[in-house]
Amino acid sequence: MSNGRATDGPSKSSEEEDKAAVRRSVRPAKGAAKRSNRTEDGKLPLIYYKEGQALKDLAKLFQTNGEGQVVEVRIAMESMTNANVLVRSRQLWGNGIYTQDSDLVAVLMHCGFYNQAVCHGGAAIAEMRAHITLLPPQKAYASCARNNIRSRAWGEATEGCSYQVDRCWMCARGGAMVEMASSLDGGTYVSATFAPAAGERPTVTRSHAHLHMRTRPLQEVTVQFNLCNEPWLKYSMLLVADQGLKAPQWTSARLLTETLFLETARERFELSRAGPPAGEQPGESQEAYRFGKCKLAWPQALMWRMGIPLPADALEAVQPALPWEAFQWGPAGMYLNGQLLQILRIHFAPNRSSPPQDGHDATGVAPP
Structure with missing residues (x-):
């Protein structure tokens, strides 16, 4: 019986099959009624990422639309950094399929869609967009070290949902969009660890009380x-x-x-x-x-x-x-x-x- 995909060569290696299993699209269960992932106006459900907060609407969308719902998430470039609070604390559980409270920026870095040392676009990039597919809770979430970040392990989830990232784009301010490819190999990027400062670095300190608690830059001794x-x-x-x-x-x-x-x-x-x-x-x-x-x-x-x-x-x-x-x-x-x-x-x-x-x-x- 055909699985709907043409085969043009010999079977894949075990490594390639594992990667394909992580990135494959999840189809609804057999016998389920066919439905559209899009809303009445033809658009996908949209969520705006807020730094320091989980994607709270995922569980609600999963309860309403069920398994296989595709959601678009937009992330400001200011949050796509290693200094993100949830990235530094490794708030992600799973490998390929993640818990609903996993931070999406950390997930994109873990999947290899984005690396700050390589993909930094500067002021010309406006935001990142990602399509994620909602899945039911998994029996277990495995830990994996990949792309310079290690995810956490977790047992069976009894409520909520899971998700996986299908696609990711980098959107420029001029309207151009560049699709990002994932790197499941988990290679380590080599980047500079020290750069000499070109000028003085100001530090912000508290002003005196008579200045109404305003802040002012002071030169530090380095x-x-x-x-x-x-x-x-x-x-x-x-x-x-x-x-x-x-x-x-x-x-x-x-x-x-x-x-x-x-x-x-x-x-x-x-x-x-x-x-x-x-x-x-x-x-x-x-x-x-x-x-x-x-x-x-x-x-x-x-x-x-x-x-x-x-x-x-x-x-x-x-x-x-x-x-x-x-x-x-x-x-x-x-x-x-x-x-x-x-x-x-x-x-x-x-x-x-x-x-x-x-x-x-x-x-x-x-x-x-």
Whole structure:
């Protein structure tokens, strides 16, 4: 007896049969009256997904229309994220067929219809649409780890219904629709786990009571690891800005006893005091500063032995005498001679002379 589907080759493998069993459409039982899944106006029942809430209307639709009812669910893209509360708490039970209180976003991720690291469409995507088929309660719901998420197991359900996802679309704001294919293999996606921040990250804190509990952004202090895997401060204009109106509170005055090291994503630079600029009279108070690129990113202990500021042979592309006004600081970094250095990390190191060649420094380590 024919099952209504043409066969064009040999029988499928057991693995393919398992996948087909998970995705097959469920037909009404034999002898049941034929009916339409659509309403009187020719449309499927529509449910809008609300983050943090289960699809409450599924049980009502199942009681009214019975097994095999197809329901369309629309999900805003703001909810299609791993930060979804029900996704993080793994609120899904079953494998292929899920309980009615399973979160649909978690189910779409578990079935491989959507992966945030791969399918992120940005502001151009308006919503996701899914067609689900209502099924009777199952005798058991198995647990399965797939697509970087593990579903939960559950025993026999005595009330309510179950459902499975048949189709899924990604809808753009311009009206275009892209059908998403499921990935039942459960492959693990490789995505970046660290991305350097391009700018400052504001944090929201409580304001004072006289500001009527308004929130305002405050700059946080963040520690990053430099090119030698040592902790440095993340660059911020607050760290290089003058701290008051008095001369001792200026950053340029701080460089009398300290040296400023700057790092980009690949290079390290040194900014130190060099004395009066060339051609200036000794009685004038104008200071000059040396700026150069470090040949290598040495660890702190080795720089102590070399001496801070670093010797001239440890730098390249040195500009020996620059006024303080030549350094223009901005949110993205420092401008020097019209060029922007995208500074990521900074570090103030106290000046330290190099020890004698036959001696030891304060750390007890012999010089190189």
